[in-house]
Amino acid sequence: MATPAGVRPATVVVRRGVVVAVEAGAPPVGPDPIDYGDAVVMPGLVDTHVHVNEPGRTEWEGFETATRAAAAGGTTTILDMPLNSVPPTTTAAALQEKAGAARGRSFVDVGFWGGVVPGNAGELAALAARGVPGFKCFLVPSGVSEFAHVAAEDLRAALSEVARLDSVLLVHAEHPDRIREPAPGGERRYATYLATRPAVAEDDAVALLARLCRDTGARIHVVHLSSAGALDTIARARAEGLPLTAETCPHYLFFSAEEAPDGATEWKCAPPIRDAENRERLWKGLAGGTIGMVVSDHSPAPPELKRRETGDFLSAWGGISSLELRRLFNAWSRRRSPRLADSSYCMVFRKWRMFERAFPVRTYCSQPGLGLAWLAVMISTRSPLRSSVRSGTSSPFTLAATQRLPMSVCTV
Numbered sequence: 180m181a182t183p184a185g186v187r188p189a190t191v192v193v194r195r196g197v198v199v200a201v202e203a204g205a206p207p208v209g210p211d212p213i214d215y216g217d218a219v220v221m222p223g224l225v226d227t228h229v230h231v232n233e234p235g236r237t238e239w240e241g242f243e244t245a246t247r248a249a250a251a252g253g254t255t256t257i258l259d260m261p262l263n264s265v266p267p268t269t270t271a272a273a274l275q276e277k278a279g280a281a282r283g284r285s286f287v288d289v290g291f292w293g294g295v296v297p298g299n300a301g302e303l304a305a306l307a308a309r310g311v312p313g314f315k316c317f318l319v320p321s322g323v324s325e326f327a328h329v330a331a332e333d334l335r336a337a338l339s340e341v342a343r344l345d346s347v348l349l350v351h352a353e354h355p356d357r358i359r360e361p362a363p364g365g366e367r368r369y370a371t372y373l374a375t376r377p378a379v380a381e382d383d384a385v386a387l388l389a390r391l392c393r394d395t396g397a398r399i400h401v402v403h404l405s406s407a408g409a410l411d412t413i414a415r416a417r418a419e420g421l422p423l424t425a426e427t428c429p430h431y432l433f434f435s436a437e438e439a440p441d442g443a444t445e446w447k448c449a450p451p452i453r454d455a456e457n458r459e460r461l462w463k464g465l466a467g468g469t470i471g472m473v474v475s476d477h478s479p480a481p482p483e484l485k486r487r488e489t490g491d492f493l494s495a496w497g498g499i500s501s502l503e504l505r506r507l508f509n510a511w512s513r514r515r516s517p518r519l520a521d522s523s524y525c526m527v528f529r530k531w532r533m534f535e536r537a538f539p540v541r542t543y544c545s546q547p548g549l550g551l552a553w554l555a556v557m558i559s560t561r562s563p564l565r566s567s568v569r570s571g572t573s574s575p576f577t578l579a580a581t582q583r584l585p586m587s588v589c590t591v
């Protein structure tokens with residue numbers, strides 16, 4: 180079992196579906212003991228960045244499929260992003276609708292972020308009172324018309340409300356002035372798409388957020404950081420004591436732009452996967468603590484929206500699904516980063532405790548015995564991939580890609 184003191188033999192005592200004790204060693208057990216043998220038992224992962232598109236776009240991903248994928252991947256709590264569902268979670272009434280859609284269809288604990296869109300600063304207090312741990316906004320178009328991006332004046336209004344509520348604002352950080360028109364004729368080339376969303380767009384947006392953080396005192400969290408060029412800004416802000424945090428995703432740490440095949444639109448996400456040198460710097464940012472968490476940004480779409488038949492990067496939906504691969508990635512990261520290697524299971528435990536303190540999540544859909552519980556993690560390359568990942572249209576994480584993960588490091 181992974182404990183704060185290391186990986187060692189232990190017993191989890193479960194009563195009526197609730198973990199009531201974790202005992203060192205292997206004490207006498209009650210009825211129905213389950214022996215997990217050499218498998219590691221560890222806390223369920225918390226994924227704070229998941230797009231479930233129900234209600235409204237359930238055919239993209241609904242609560243039943245998303246939470247099954249989460250459980251299969253070792254994640255026992257997801258926080259759902261406020262957009263892609265219809266209505267988006269930008270009002271208290273929409274939150275109620277969303278929670279209603281999740282209830283009875285979820286296999287893990289589910290919490291919800293609220294959304295900041297132009298003109299809804301007056302809704303934030305009601306959303307916070309109903310349990311959203313924070314709010315998400317975009318500085319550039321989100322991809323769906325019902326969730327508009329914010330301008331500077333909307334951002335300031337939202338941030339003063341976020342500060343007053345002692346909440347947090349999650350920001351899709353690409354600066355609109357730096358987004359470029361695509362070069363004509365190269366729509367099947369990944370490089371064409373990459374050039375439209377350069378690293379400087381992220382770097383400038385993060386610099387703006389650091390300034391707003393200083394001006395307003397509001398907590399700001401940069402979602403899915405892809406450009407390592409922004410790491411210095413974040414590190415300096417944090418050294419100054421500003422409440423600015425950041426996350427990145429498995430696809431930015433695993434893939435590089437050089438590998439993206441022509442027409443392989445399952446690679447498309449925003450901000451884009453960048454070059455290998457950038458990827459190595461992201462790893463350093465993670466090991467050094469400037470990047471505080473790795474989240475999936477699971478965002479599937481139907482195959483036809485990924486435009487796989489034409490391979491047109493410019494019109495394809497941007498979003499990668501990877502929710503059920505979290506445990507594989509977690510295991511692989513032990514090998515990949517020496518600093519993470521020694522204590523990765525314990526780190527998961529500590530991060531989980533930190534998360535509980537940082538985000539007191541009210542969960543709406545609890546599955547007794549699974550939500551926020553401990554999971555037995557048995558890694559096997561034979562485990563089938565489910566959901567949209569298997570189709571290969573919605574994610575570059577295909578079976579072939581995951582076979583590059585050195586599974587043997589998981590055997591303890």
Ligand SMILES: [Zn+2]
Nearest residue numbers: 228260476478
């Ligand atoms: Zn996202």
